[in-house]
Amino acid sequence: MAASSPRVPWFVVGRGLPPRRASALMALAFVLPLALWGAVSYVPWIWHPMVEVVEAGATGLQEGKQYGKSDFQAANASAALEGREPAAGRPANPVFLPAPHEVARGLYRVFTEPPQLRDDIWFHESVGHSLRVIFWGFFWSCALGVPLGLLAGTFAVVARLVEPPIDFIRYMPAPVFGALMVAVFGLADAPKVAIIFIGTFFQMVLIVANTTRRLDRSLLEAAQTLGASRRQLVRHVIVPGVLPQLYTDLRILLGWAWTYLIVAELIGAKSGVTAYIAQQGRYFNFDLVYAAIIVIGVIGLVTDQILQHGARVLFPWQRGEAGPVTRTVWSWVALVPRGVMGLVRRLRPGPLSPVSGRVDVAAS
Template sequence: MRWFAPRLAISAGAWWLLAGLGLLLPLLGWALLSWSGWVDPVFLPGPSAVLARFWRWATEDELLADIAISTWRVVAGWALSAVIALPLGLAIGTWRGVQALLEPLTDFIRYMPAVAFIPLVMLWVGIDEGAKIAIIFIGTFFQMVLMVAEDVRRVPQAQIEAAQTMGASTLELVEKVILPSAKPALLDTLRVTMGWAWTYLVVAELVAANSGLGYAILKAQRFLQTDKIFAGILLIGLIGLAIDQLFRRLHRHAFPWLYLRS
């Protein structure tokens, strides 16, 4: 079938049809399973119950405030990671000496779970907003550094050697060859790590939070409000999907030549 031929382009209509099916089929399966009565609603509430809970959350509680504070925490932690990881990853990917000095340490730390740092973060930073941002930073920074370094290392050696042959200095090599060539991959790395940042939200809001989507999910768990847990998880997924699509649109706008059909 043409739609599933390897790397063969499909029309926009076919893409949206398949994307809609990919989203609707799991929703339909969920609805059928919950309505069948095979699973206790305490463990698997139906879509209608989750939608009703979401409406009550929006009209009776502080849903917009929860969305705003959680988005701020995620974006702040991710942005802080990016500000430091981009130049550091660029240096690791460009100079072998920097790679030997920093990459093993970064590889070592990235396997440490972010949740294990919560006691230290509370001790060093406190329990205010800085602590929550710090947890998201820890969860994304080390992976981002290594991904940026790998993006830089993928710049074709032939381009670097050609620039050196033409007398480019080290600064010119980085500024005019390596960075422009790596930019599309770097933007993709930022998009992927933004998704990771959202996965650390609930962990971050373990730290003395009294607002936010992750806090609401944890509070609902204590009172066995499964419908609100589902609503919070789905809402985080929808926000993440919207941000991901914005990144994809930015990528297409910034690098249109990558999307030209042959």
């Protein structure tokens, strides 16, 4: 790589990177934190502020438990003073920082280990529950917020009527409605859905209204000189005109919905992934806690990537809209079939090879 691009500087204001360098940096962005985590976990003299007792001796410390370094040394010192057998221990990290391999095992355990108590739920059940709450909250938010936002962005009358109260409400943190929603909707999922709705709806109306107002006004004028009526302007110019940006807005608001999920799951009866994670934290199963967090992150990333890719399919007139993550991920995905094809070609020397050979010649 150094040989291929000796002259290209690394820091250039306002310009992209060569593709190979870009994807190398992307990989590094994942590998570096992992390496740091690994170093802290596996190299005994880095951090490790605790001591895990291997053999208690006659110190009164408990085997398998963790103690602060100074406490451990104090116990051993007093034991030595009184001629008792000292304890043996090895340096350890606090229980809230499991090593990478433990979390990796946790990613398996989180799906296979049955719940500790009969009333507890499986992890995948808790994820399913969370997704349901998000879906319905966001669904109602879109169903009401998008049309209202479009109307407010199109007609000043609606904007004047609707936006001031919404501006007032949106600065109230969604959690303050928790008790109220439970009182109104009871203890089941309905108040949780309502919290997600409250968290996203008011923002959505304002954002969609703003997006609508940002539509190029000259397009509306052009349509008017082509004879479009008021209704036709909305249907044939405003709606298709704002659609791509609206899609992006909703993608970002979906991220907000995930944020409000925590609040929603804490009110009334704890539920969903929040309940699962809280439960495992109480059992000190931090490997499972991290595994659960990672699964949530992966779900979020995958959804977002799918939605980003969907935008390119849905709005073909907008080219080159994909962000850096999308581009790299899809270039990696594109490598898979190429690799598979290469393998197939190599493994099957039969009737395929002359064809592929001819193709190679033609290509070169």
